Amino acid sequence: MTLHDLLGPLLQPAFHMGTVPTTWAELLGFVTGGVNVWLVVRQNILNWPIGIANVILLGLVFLDGGLYADAGLQIVFVGLQAYGWWVWLYGGDARDALPVTRTTRGAWIALLAAGAATTAVLTWMLTTWTDSTVPFWDALTTALSLMAIYGQSRKLVESWYIWIAADLVYIPLYFYKDLKLTSALYIIFLTLCVLGLNAWRKDLRGRLAPVPA
Template sequence: MDLVEILGFVSGALCVWLVAIQNVWNWPVGIANNIAFLVLFWTSGIYADSALQLVYLALAAYGWWAWLRGGAEHTTLAVTRTTELQWLLLAVIGVLGTTGLLAYLDMMTDSTAPLPDAATTVLSLLATWGQTRKKLESWWLWIAADLIYVPLYAYKDLWLTAALYTGFLALCVYGLRNWQADYTRAAAGNPASSATGQVSGSEPSATS
């Protein structure tokens, strides 16, 4: 446990809580978290998760914009469901991505946990995409990833990070329920949103 892991713990917990309440400031906090974890994972030999932080930085920039201007006619974004076609594409990308990354880590690096490293990397990318578009089911992808992350980080003696991801599970359940309630209100014809980070005076619009 060191300063970098502590910074990752604090910024990570704050970021997920802000996502759960749909506060747009989760994105800059998330960027700080990405930098901390990039350093932590690289020095721990979890290379795929380390490189993943660079992709997160790009997704964070997109997500920041999308939450504010990604809805219909550049309005704030509303919570929507993942379509059947999107699920199919996610499944194909998930299988191919995990298989390819596993082969790379196993043959080209000295990764100490190639399979969970590859699986969590791909799951996290898919979940983050869903998060940038406010897809309700992105929380289920995060839950699946966290269930692998916790024993992985414990195995690497990153106990504070393992504890953080245990907390993430609880926050994911809270976020899922919060987003579900928001989606249900919108589906019932009530435009009021619980999204703390939405721009005042603009109405959320569902997007695909």
């Protein structure tokens, strides 16, 4: 059995939204994506294995839809999801006890510089070597997502702001590329990101609050 035989059925239509087909990969990506972000909001470590399944499914969707940078990003995400899983397990004082913290000024400078460089390089690569119709936006969302997943893996509260910025671009981008269900998923992601930001900020305030004598 070839890889195409194994994965091909996932790219078959599960149903149609009007005249636009929605594949099984997009449908399953919708479900696992919603569960994944909900678990991140709750700081549940199971978000990482479910996230790995989600990025594999969405990688197929993006490759099929011509979003090459986003498709390649999902491969990187598999490694970053595994890294985040390890950090949440062993990065705190106790198992699954990595605390929520703030992003330092130095970390912000490094993240913004890396994000700008990644966007520029990917835009050039997509323009030069692919038939992408949205090279800049594909590159920008890829860079923002990499910044956000790194912050999430370290439980940096500001990672939610980066996810929100990425989602605000992803929603119209996926709608434009006829990935209607994925666009709807990112509307749900955006709502969950706001909830996650509030939950992590509350957790951070509670941890930093002075202990009564």
